[in-house]
Amino acid sequence: MSKGRLMVVDDESILRMDIKEMLQEAGYEVVAEANNGETAIELAARHRPDLIVMDVKMPKMNGLKAARIIYRSFDIPTILLTAHTEEELIAEAKEAHIFGYLVKPITEKDLIPAVEVAIGQSRHVKSLLGNIKEMEKKMEIRKRVEKAKGILMDVYQLNEERAYQTMRTYCMNTRKTMGEVAEYVLKNRALDIHSLL
Template sequence: MSKARIMVVDDESILRMDIKEMLIEAGYDVVAEANTGELAIELAALHRPDLIVMDVKMPKMNGIKASKIIQQSFKIPVLLLTAYSETDLIKEARNANVVGYLVKPISEQDLIPAVEVALGQSERIKALLGNIQELEYKMETRKLVEKAKGILMEIYKIPEEDAYKKIRSYCMTNRTSMKEVAEYVIKHRQLDSRRVSSLNLR
């Protein structure tokens, strides 16, 4: 597996450097560093890291607000760093794609396992989102194919099975997807049924 790409965000430069060193030593790639929430959003857009390790308390935009924006725009998981006094803020973080948080001071023994867990969760979420998209595509295709079949059955006066065969054979000869053929049939049916016939679906 390639090295995970991580961005480190903290307004304290010494802490930022410490964390960066721990991550590099553990074999990660630190692709960007930021000292404000605003810069974190900008650099998240630019570098698209796999994970962001981000301080909660920073001047101007805090880490939770930045996490929310990053979640909405880029869906990059965030591991928050907080002080004991700020743990109340964590409750706010529920909807911000925060995959975990660490309480300062941060030690290597705490940081690396938390990063591992966060990256694992992010992989699972990515896979899950991919599955959902695939499923949605299949369901949409099925709906369109059903509709296209109905149109062909009516035009050619053929049974459902033959209508399906027509669509499939057109896909194969034209190296196109079922969805595209179905969309074509539906679109042209609305304009002029003779144009569907002129598709010459065999």
């Protein structure tokens, strides 16, 4: 199994080849190559690499702009390659989607640790974001269940405990989730509970 799927983007084909070799020797898979920012966006969409190693100065579209678009559209981070050390560039490179920054000439000694760290960080960020989404979803369901419970209390004159237990029993009998039953109650302002009461 490869250590990660990468895309290499640089308008100098020799440098691209060098980087590709360094990555492959270190156990990474290079799934796509591009020589400008526009093509990089297209190929990122198609191949969905884990990480992009991308030159800044390129024809058609520069690496900074392409990296921003790719991160916003597909959630893929970039390590930037540049021969320039202008402050402005470094300031821009501090944006969230830039997971590393290497100054040319690129050596294996710099490249491989940067790639390792970037892939690790990006996986960590993704799992955190996944957890947050999961929590938000659970909280949303809890809110819907509360609301549905209120409706049952109202419509069937139940106390809170009874309304909740009724929903639980209904779930078990119908093998539906609390969320599904809540949605049903919210939509119909009723539940076939007479057999349960």
